[in-house]
Amino acid sequence: MSKLKNLTLRFIPLCLSLSVSLGGVAGAVTLEEAIQDIDISGILRYRYDTGRYKNENKIGFQNGSGLISSNQNHRWLGNLNFKANIDDNFKAFIQLRYGPTKEGGYGNSSSNITDTSKSLNVRQLYVEYNNPDYQTSVKAGKQQMDSIWTENYYDGLVATGLKITNTSLDGIMFQAYAYDSYNSDEQGGVGGDMGVYKDYNDPKSSYTQLPFYEKNLYGIAILGNHEILQGNLNSQLWLSYLSENVFFYALNLAYSYEFSENFSINLEGAYLGNTIQNDFEKKVDATNGNFFGAKAILYTYGFDINLGGVHYGDKNKYSITVLEDTGNLNVLGGQQIFYTDGSHLSGDRGENSFIYGGLGYTFDKVRIGADVAYGETKTGISGLGGEKLEFVGKVSYKYSPKLNFLAWYSHINIDTNDLSSASLDSKKNTVRFQTLYKF
Template sequence: MKLVKLSLVAALTAGAFSVASATPVEEAIKDIDVSGVLRYRYEGANFDNDFPGQRSNLMTSRQQHLYKAQFNFSAAIADNFKTFVQFDYGAKDGGYGPNVIQNDKNTLAVRQLYLTYTDENIATSVIAGKQQLNTIWTDNGIDGLVGTGVKVVNNSIDGLTLAAFGVDSFMTSEQSSKSADGTYYVGDMGPIMSLITLDGFPGNLYGGAAIGSYEALGGDFNPQLWLAYWDNVGFFYALDMAYSTTIFDGVNWTLEGAYLGNAMDNDYDKYGIDNGNFFGLRGSIEVAGWDASLGGLYYGDKDRATVTTIEDQGNIGSLLAGQEIFYSEGSNLNGDLGRNLFGYITAGYTFDEIVRVGADLVYGGTKTDTHSGGKKFEAVARVDYKYSPKLDFSAFYSYLNVDRDHDADGDHNAIRLQALYKF
């Protein structure tokens, strides 16, 4: 089974856009590669009156339409040099109600702009400018955290990608929102990252990664090692290992495990923020169109806030299940108060390699020294339809139940319909 892993080469060395004033328009257009994404989402959610705890990180809108468009232009401008620019448009409509969201002031903006230099003799690329970070602690999708800095990627060793990066600013405004009452918060960065980034920016982020892809014991072995230092914030480290093989005729099996940890600066002790530790393990199997997985997670502290990821759920989605449970109070991976223990099972069937129907079941709980801990359960039903190599449709329904230790239990229901076109 082919593992879908983080690829720094694909994510970071995409080419560029530049047109010299003396170049004829016809030639300039001919030399430009154009790609992009168009995405539409419909979301709806509701809570029962007794739902306990903070709701803001869950899907909260009773009815909402969300739009995303990205247009990428890349081209070679000289020997070994490429530039890249990405235009981004994001908007949402509130449907009905007194706080209908207006989009009349939304505009197309430059989201990424960087220059790439590649020396094929030493299999090394240098990428400088405004670019999506694509680390294990940040989202690797189309909404991932953008920063301004330099990355160096080397592939001179067979089966191994080495990378180093330095970032001196984050585009946190893209992860930011305002609630209906005008309160400012950084949604995807989490409450703790909001504190760190808004309470005086602490410093630059420096790091490196070693990402391997090897054939071993009749299968594929994919290890990742990540190290980073965020000036005046802390030291971050992560190890992810995945192994996949065919154990019987037509039976594909994968085992993945990861540890993410950090040592936070002592200055954050006054905010009640402690060092974080995350452990995740997942085993998956595929046979004759069927797929299933079993996994578990352990992270957090019952009396201190901790951080696992910098933005949203980072790039550890292959170790997660469910849809809303890890956005509930006490369980946010991007920073929260609570010790979490979860187990999950997923299963599905794919018809003619086009339509998959599946379900996730996640059970566990959050332990705190306050009244906010409790048991949690989520059931998710999913449908994914691959209409063509470029166009996908998907939908899910999520039912989340939270039973607080010292409060009534409550339910949360959420639905999402999505169309995604990549060109």
């Protein structure tokens, strides 16, 4: 951590000097003025993860993308953000990242080391222009995509490109974007958050990253927030084109209504579809994707009760729903079930139908909850699909607005068939402890 601290302390004056120099193009500013115009934010995260399988061959978990598969690992992650005014209506943003590390906590493992060599990397770097008269902003450079097809928190997919945002209409935000490349070095590869595939007809085939991530992405979005029937309606309409491969479209509607101080309800539904083109269809043996999901949450006297379900995928061909991990979808349930074989939203072969529900209770700053998810994955391939059941227990403690603690346990059981068509249970147990600090 001393190396991280030294690098951080060296970078801050460098950032200040850069801000002063760029600002000096239009007019000289003092160092004191430059410091006042710099916003510093970020996150620090620690995770302790353990995942154990009942069967050594990991039937139902062989893809591995998104799964916690290692024993007793310590993982550290830090994002440090600097945002500076460099001229009238212009700002520069840079994000430095440390990690994520994977440090051993299991004595018999060859990875049982404490990583002190990982350095800071530039994760995001862009210039932002804001025009208050037209309520329009433009971001150009390496930036987190923040779309319905990617994660929108501190670990989402980063792309190099341009995003234009306009909020001139009350309650409506318009976006247009174009991206050239993605941070597959961080999010991609086998076991990463980006989609992978294999030829199940070839016994020697292994998982490979989907080929379309090397193509450009163009799109628009219309995001709305309105008061309707004394409740709040949040709407999202997304359209994107991944050059020569896939045309994406998505609609998400979320409605919340407060009956009284101790009784409220949230309803949300999502549809994500896509039409594939010849290049992708031929390379991956894929078909068009369709995802339907809905979820309802009831809040009353400290309790929260949720119920939902999803249907997506194709049992005979590959299909995709999102570009990274599970995207920015709030209609999902369970914890690890969407990372099992045949069920990956980032690309998989399997027709999936799941229902789920949960119950939680919050007192003061602590929430205790339990969730269950059940469904089936049909693949047309012996040993790949099957009935799936997941139980999840969670405890979270919101110590302050900036500091949160989380612990959860997941048990998954997959009832599938081996090559002789005999019933086979495959089980996985997972534990995570997490500390997250935001500043």
